[in-house]
Structures are given as structure tokens and as C-alpha cells.
Amino acid sequence: MIGRLNHVAIAVPDLAAAIATYRDTLGASVSAIVPQPEHGVDTVFVELPNTKIELLGALGEESPIARFLERNPDGGIHHLCYEVDDIVAARDRLKAAGARVLGSGEPRIGAHGKPVLFLHPKDFLGTLVELEQA
Numbered sequence: 001m002i003g004r005l006n007h008v009a010i011a012v013p014d015l016a017a018a019i020a021t022y023r024d025t026l027g028a029s030v031s032a033i034v035p036q037p038e039h040g041v042d043t044v045f046v047e048l049p050n051t052k053i054e055l056l057g058a059l060g061e062e063s064p065i066a067r068f069l070e071r072n073p074d075g076g077i078h079h080l081c082y083e084v085d086d087i088v089a090a091r092d093r094l095k096a097a098g099a100r101v102l103g104s105g106e107p108r109i110g111a112h113g114k115p116v117l118f119l120h121p122k123d124f125l126g127t128l129v130e131l132e133q134a
């Protein structure tokens with residue numbers, strides 16, 4: 001079911017500092033900041049030859065990464081995003097297997113303009129999993 005690793009997300013307390021770290025210290029190609037208000041985050045993508053790093057800053061009072069950052073004040077790896085061929089079929093198969101799909105359970109448009117879903121970290125080895133329609 002899961003395919004390519006689309007991105008590894010890192011939640012950060014200071015997005016500008018994180019951009020400088022990846023662009024200047026690590027010499028990576030870094031996108032502009034793209035606010036995603038409906039997801040409660042600012043996003044930046046670091047393009048790598050074989051995948052992407054998503055840098056996440058909290059956006060708004062209700063950001064879903066707020067508590068994560070309280071627990072991890074320096075930042076930390078927040079989620080892994082895998083691509084799936086059919087996100088609705090994948091969701092239905094996962095729910096049938098007892099996995100918890102977060103939010104309404106309906107796919108929402110993510111950072112790449114494609115439908116995404118999130119799976120509860122407690123069901124996947126303590127790791128928040130995002131699925132993105134390939």
C-alpha cells in the first residue's frame with residue numbers, strides 16, 4: 001500500500017532560523033515560506049535528491065503542532081509522509097484494520113495540492129504518519 005517517502009517533517013520553534021540552518025549551514029535548496037492556515041502551520045520544503053524535508057512552524061492559536069513544540073522546545077521530527085496510489089482505498093483498508101484516522105477521516109488538500117490524511121502515532125510505532133495521494 002504505502003509507496004515513496006514523500007517527506008520527513010520537522011516541527012521547529014523558529015522557522016527563519018531553521019531555513020538558515022538548512023540553506024546556509026547545510027547548503028540545501030530551500031523553498032519560500034508557504035502559510036497553510038487551514039492546517040495551522042507555515043511550511044517550507046527542503047528539496048533533496050531522493051525526498052523532501054518539510055519544516056513546520058506553528059500558525060495560529062490552534063496549531064496542531066503547538067503541544068508537540070511544548071514537549072520538544074528545540075523542535076523535532078514530527079511526521080513521515082508516504083505516498084499512496086488511492087488514498088480513499090488506503091484509508092478504508094486502514095480503518096478496517098483498526099487504525100485511527102485523525103480529524104474527520106476525509107482527505108484534505110495538503111501542501112502539494114493533493115489529498116492527505118494523518119494516522120494516529122500510537123498506532124504506528126510512536127510515529128505520526130501522513131498519507132499523500134500520489
Ligand SMILES: CC[C@H](C(=O)O)C(=O)SCCNC(=O)CCNC(=O)[C@H](O)C(C)(C)COP(=O)(O)OP(=O)(O)OC[C@H]1O[C@@H](n2cnc3c(N)ncnc32)[C@H](O)[C@@H]1OP(=O)(O)O
Nearest residue numbers: 036039064067068078102110111112116118121126127128
Ligand atoms: C499543509 C499540510 C502539510 C502537508 O505535508 O501536506 C502537513 O504536514 S500539516 C502538519 C500538521 N498537521 C498535523 O499534524 C495534523 C495531524 N496531527 C494531529 O492531529 C495532532 O498533532 C495529534 C493528534 C497527532 C497530536 O496532537 P497533540 O500533540 O495536541 O495531542 P496529545 O498531546 O494528546 O498527544 C497524544 C499522544 O500522541 C503523542 N504525539 C503527539 N504528536 C506526536 C508526533 N508528531 N509524533 C509522535 N507522537 C506524537 C503525544 O506525545 C501523546 O502521547 P502520550 O504518550 O499520550 O503523551
Ligand SMILES: [Co+2]
Nearest residue numbers: 009054081130
Ligand atoms: Co506533511
